[in-house]
Amino acid sequence: MPQPAAVQSPEWWRDRLYEALTKRSADTKVYDDYYECEHPLPHLHEKARAPFRRLLKMSRANYMELVVDALVGRLEVAGFQSDTEGDADEAAWRLWQDNNLDGGSSLAFLEAAIRGNAYMLVSPDPKIGFRITPEHPTQVITEEVPGQPGELAAALKLWIDDWTAKLCCTVYLPGNVYKFEAPEPKLGQSHLKPQWVRRAVRGEDWGGKNVLGEVPFGELANRPRMLKPGASELRSVIGIQDRINKTIADRMMTQEAAAFPQKWATGLEIPLDDNNQPVEPFNIAVNKILIAEDGAAKFGQFAAADLTGYLKAKEADVHDIAAITSTPPHYLLGSMVNLSAEALKAAEAGLIHKIYQRRRFLEEGLERTMRLAGFASSQARIVWKSPEWRTEGELVDALVKMAGLGVPREVLWERWGATPQEIERWRGLNEDALDRAMSGDLAAEYGPKPPASEQPLDAIPAE
Template sequence: MPQPAVESPEWWRDRLYEKLSKRSGDTEVFDAYYECEHPLPHLHEKARAPFRRLLKMSRANYCELVVDAFVGRLEVAGFQSDVEGDADQAAWRLWQENNLDGGSQLAFLEAAIHGTAYLMVSPASGGGFRITPEHPTQVIVEYRPDASGVPAAALKLWLDDWTAKLCCTVYLPDRIYKFEAPEPKAGGRPRWSRREVTGEEWGGTNVLGEVPFGELANRPRMLKPGASELRSVTGIQDRINKTISDRMMTQEAAAFPQKWATGMEIPLDDNGQEIEPFDVAVNKILIAEDAGAKFGQFAAADLSGYLKAKVEDVHDIAAITSTPPHYLLGSLVNLSAEALKAAEAGLIHKIYQRRRFLEEGLERTMRLAGFASSQARIVWKSPEWRTEGELVDALVKMGSLGVPREVLWERWGATPQEIERWRKLGEDALDRALAGDVAAEYGPKPTAPASGPVEG
């Protein structure tokens, strides 16, 4: 079968499908770790069946805590504009209309797990734009090799379970091409054909004039795509699971310490076989008639080594991922506010660093929806947690230095929409106060006399 021409729709389809399939296979590993579907700890094959229940119980999912501690502090508060007008309010309305308070959180979560996620911009049927979060196993974007950061093409792939067909759409800056294929067998390649949509021309115009995706990359490098937050800790997670499984098997074997008895005759059955003289249980007493009988038990297994090994592995995860140790260990021992702040300093720094790259994708998304960067600059909620007393004290001191009140409100954590509402409330209150001062100084305005005959 002849190969498609380079940069033809079919060439992009096959190229991006292959890349997406490879990436999905790699990233599904991290998805399994986040969902607590870790590989079971290794045991000898003969021992796996009896201890399978214990192996499944040994999974302690620290990967989920690492991701959630990071994503939980990524929240878009609004937009700021450097131009006159209500561009920032319009951008926020678009954000709300597309339910992106929750949609952006979904995209941030997938980016942290898989290394990247996407926001897709498409024209809405009633005018305006529709913005949807897209999963990294269904979308892939390729950039021009001669122009860094400029998208050349994108592919969106999904399985239509209504028709049992594999569907894909190729997005080029000027055109959009749709394909379909019967669902392929495992390991097989799809046999693509054109997907005709009623009322649409195949190879229709891309009205945006650009590849319609904003990529939310997590910790990208210059020549490498975004990377999962879990990339460096899956091995440590396996170590923790192994330690827990070993501890549980030790507990299983040593729940009742082995007993011993000496100085007594062991009874025999009719066939001359020895009979175990005692049925040992926690609610039974051992009694022997032999005068020289003695009883005892072996020492219980020491589990402290297992517990210490697990704690050390958790500390390794905390150090590598900049996650505060008390988030993972769940223990606080007389820590001061300064100590807690120092423990979270690494996480806060990581969040600020990751946000720079996520912000690029968000700004591109808003630009595709018609907002220039000067009209829709992203405003994030602060990732730092402070007590209200600390924050108020700091703001009062800043206010005494002449810092404008709008800046103080922003430092407080107010969204651009709240700041605008507070400013308007202040202006209205000032207008009412000024109107009251004028009335108090000059009295009410005189009223015109009623018309009627004038007496002479």
């Protein structure tokens, strides 16, 4: 029987973090399913599920995707701002661009909003200095030093190598990095503990030195709490999504069975077939009329089912989602009727506040990532694009008033929404224009004068 690994050995960290990662991935899979519109079918009696299965599959209206996208769509890094002299902010932005993190960061923000956490891995790269990659929360997990929040003790990265059909993992400690592999779990055996062995890559030893000297991950946590990790944006509303799906399913079944007026007739003699079975006397269609020779015959129809109640119930549930998630109602309902600019701003105020709150915690992970890549916190302060949408006229009017109060032009450019790189370029353009203007003024004042015949009359001194 194998002996348990020594506490804080590479094998101990591997087993401990693998178990935690597996549990967290299973717990958060439900949020990923709801974002991808893989909702469970609404409940029906077992005898009714087969006939109405087609309608059940059509009843899923995915509001969860809208809730997440409304937040993530306004999380965009614009650049970096440094408090030190030099080009540290430009170097940080250049590294960001070299690693394609305009899109990569958006992917990480999306996964963090869905599952509660995402990660950035920093590793040395001979070409660009450091390679920064977004990591999925089902493949990476970290653990902090007990009693020292923010200081990482270890991390695990897990993935399946499609080329070798192996389950691979890497354990990151502050001093060293260790690699393991195991046969890929077969279908239905994912609950079994992998049979790990040490893994050598391209002839290298299974363990190596961690040149960064720290666990090389920045964690992007969504809505964390004290003593609790990040949480999904969908945690509180998947039950409401189920209610909406149930309401839609009931409405569609009502439409199928009772939304069309049912006809009735009295005073008719029903014909029988050769087997003495009643035969339907009429072939009803929209382009046909009913005629009976018997004068006592009467025709009529029942009232169609009223669907108003279903529609109002669904709308009420959508309003609940909007209130709980601070998502503007018109995003979810898809309708705007006579809304003023002030009303739209008021509707989006909750979303804007939520974005500012979420950014505080995302910044911590991004700043740690840039620090691991060699930039101090004073050299790589995150600059975000404004999440507020204002008309150009409103913005210009506010900036003109601020300029009248003596606010520096660089600050006005920043409020306009310019990135640090654009501000630097504009500053250079202004300085060039000023230099040209000054040189032209000096030449006019002290340069050679044109002949008297070419000077205007008022410029020639009187004798």
